[in-house]
Amino acid sequence: MIAASSSRLATSSWSLHRALGTTYPDAPGKPNSGPVATYGSGSITLLQVPARLAAMGISGFEICHFHLPSRGQAYIDELRQALKSAGVELLTLLIDDGDITHPDHGQRDLEWISGWIKTAGQLGAKRARVVAGKSQLSAETLERSKTGLTQLAEVGKANGVRIITENWFDLLSTPEAVQQVMDAVDIGLLADFGNWKGASKYDDLAAILPRAESCHAKCSFIAEGQPDSEDYLCCLDLARAANYNGPYSLIYDGVGTDEWAGIAIEKELVLPYI
Numbered sequence: 001m002i003a004a005s006s007s008r009l010a011t012s013s014w015s016l017h018r019a020l021g022t023t024y025p026d027a028p029g030k031p032n033s034g035p036v037a038t039y040g041s042g043s044i045t046l047l048q049v050p051a052r053l054a055a056m057g058i059s060g061f062e063i064c065h066f067h068l069p070s071r072g073q074a075y076i077d078e079l080r081q082a083l084k085s086a087g088v089e090l091l092t093l094l095i096d097d098g099d100i101t102h103p104d105h106g107q108r109d110l111e112w113i114s115g116w117i118k119t120a121g122q123l124g125a126k127r128a129r130v131v132a133g134k135s136q137l138s139a140e141t142l143e144r145s146k147t148g149l150t151q152l153a154e155v156g157k158a159n160g161v162r163i164i165t166e167n168w169f170d171l172l173s174t175p176e177a178v179q180q181v182m183d184a185v186d187i188g189l190l191a192d193f194g195n196w197k198g199a200s201k202y203d204d205l206a207a208i209l210p211r212a213e214s215c216h217a218k219c220s221f222i223a224e225g226q227p228d229s230e231d232y233l234c235c236l237d238l239a240r241a242a243n244y245n246g247p248y249s250l251i252y253d254g255v256g257t258d259e260w261a262g263i264a265i266e267k268e269l270v271l272p273y274i
Contacts, residue, residue, distance in 0.1 A: 007059050007274075008060075008245075008246070008247050008248055008274045009057065009058045009059060009060065009247070009248060009250065009267060009270065009271075009274070010058060010059070010060025010061060010062060010091055010247045010248065010249040010250065011053065011058055011060075011061065011062070011249055011250045011251070011252075011263055012061075012062040012063075012064065012094065012216070012249055012250075012251055013046065013049070013061075013062065013063045013064045013067040013094075014064050014094070014251065014253070015250060015251055015252040015253070015259055015262070015263055016044070016049065016259050016260075016263075017038075017039050017064075017067075017259075018039045018040065018042075018257055018259055019042060019043050019044050019259050019260070020039070020042045020044060020045070020046065020049075020067060021037055021038070021039050021040045021041050021042020021043070022035045022036065022037055022038065022039075022041070022042055022069075023035070023036050023038040023039070023066045023067060024036070024066055024067070024068060024069055025038075025066055026065060026066060026097070027097040027098070027112075028097065028098050028105065028108050028109045028112040029105070029108065035069065046063070046067055046068070046069065046079065047078060047079060047082045048082075049061065049082075050082045050083045050085070050086035050088040051082070051085070051086045052260075053086065053088050054086040054087055054088055056260075056263070056264065056267070057267075058088070058250070058263075058267070059087065059088055059089060060088065060089050060091040060247050060249065061083065061088050061089070061090055061091065062090075062091050062092040062093075062094055062129075062249055063090065063092075063093055063094065063123075063125075064094045064096055065093060065094060065095050065096055065097070065116055065119075066096065066097075068119075071119050071122075073122075076119075076122050076123055079123065080123065080124055083124075089126070090123055090124055090125045090126070091125070091126050091127060091214070091247055091249070092125060092126065092127040092128065092129050092164070092190075092214065092249075093116065093117075093119065093120035093123060093125045093127070093128045093129070093161075094129045095113055095116045095117070095120075095128055095129060095130050095131070096131070097109075097112075097131070098110070098112050098113045098130070098131060099131065099133055099134040099135065100113065100130075100131075100132075100133055100144065100145060100148030100149070100152070101132075101133030101134065101135040101141045101144040101145050101148065101171060102134070102135065103135075106144060106148065110148050110151060110152065113130055113152060114151075114152065114155045116128065117130075117152065117155045117156055117159055117161055117163070118155070118159050120159065120161045121159030121160050121161045125161060126161070126162060127161060127162045127163070127164050127188065127214065128156060128161045128162075128163055128164070129164050129165065129166055129190055129214075130149070130152055130163060130164075130165055131165065131166070131168065131169060132145045132149060132165040132166075132168075132169070132171055132172050132181055133145040133148070133169065133171035133172075134169045134170065134171065135170065135171055136170050136171070137170055137171050137172075137173060137174065137177055141171055142171070142177060142180055142181065145171060145181060146180075146181060146184045146185055149163070149165065149181065149185045149187055150184075150185050150186075152187075153185060153186055153187050156187075162187075162188055163187045163188070164187055164188035164189060164190045164213065164214055165181065165187060165188075165189065165190065166189070166190040166191075166192055166195070166216070167189075167190075167191060167192055167195050167196060167208060168192065168195050173196075174204070175204045175207035175208050178207075178208050178211075179207070179208070179211075182211055188213040188214065189208065189211045189212050189213060189214070190212065190213075190214040190215065190216060191205065191208055191209050191211075191212035191214070191215050191216070191239075191244075192215075192216035192218060192251070193205065193215070193216065193217055193218045193219070193232070193235040193251075194216070194218030194219075194220065194251065194253075195216075195218075202234060202235075202238060205235060205238050206238050206241070206242065209238055209239050209241075209242035209244055210242040210243070210244075212239075212242070212244055212246065213246045214246050214247060214249070215239060215244060215246060215247065215248050215249065216249050216251045217232075217235070217236070217248040217249060217250055217251060217266065217270055218251035218252075218253065219231075219232040219250075219251075219252070219254075219265075219266050219269065220232070220254075221254030221255060221256075221262065223255060224254065224255050224256030224258075225256070225261065225262075225265065227254075227265055227266070227269065229269060232266075232269055233269065236269070236270065236273045239273070240273055248270050248273070248274065250263050250266040250267055250270065251266075252266060
């Protein structure tokens, strides 16, 4: 049984990309052609992850689209049963590709993302995170993003999935751009601690965290087993000051091979904030 104090803890399949090893690359114009040992052979399958998370006291899971071996109904049913048996909720399908602001391929990519939103609905995911755009920030690209996101929000509603986007890539590289998109489109925001760098990082995060309904609590690691606790706790303090009350998805991308240990370190740092 997962403790109530851990009910806001989650993690992503990206935090386990070395443990999973295999990916199933799928992108607009380049459909999934089978498994690739991108990060080695792996030590666990996606179906085994929910039980392992439950044993760690983590009740939420996010899946990167390229970690899904199959979109067939039989596999979807099997994954949903694995989640249910473990008492783990699929919070988000992370759709990591596509550029709805591309001047030539925007419509193609929008249709590709729409297909994955439908898959998110079949999986029972609460949300689907989509990329607002990969183009350079400009008034024109922001308008293309708003138009595309509005369409994707409708696809999400039709499939029982809340659409969210993230402070990610050049288009949403500033809090002002994030605010413009959020003001214009009925979608949610995922705030990632690690996507923004530089002297203005904390001010920029403080500006968007009040609007966040999901959070990638990504910690930088100085060396294996050595988190940059000062930076991480500062980000967590900003989230607390913004009255953030959504899930903290523990994103581990540090050095070394023991991703489970990295997730456990992040969990201990986050627990006092929930």
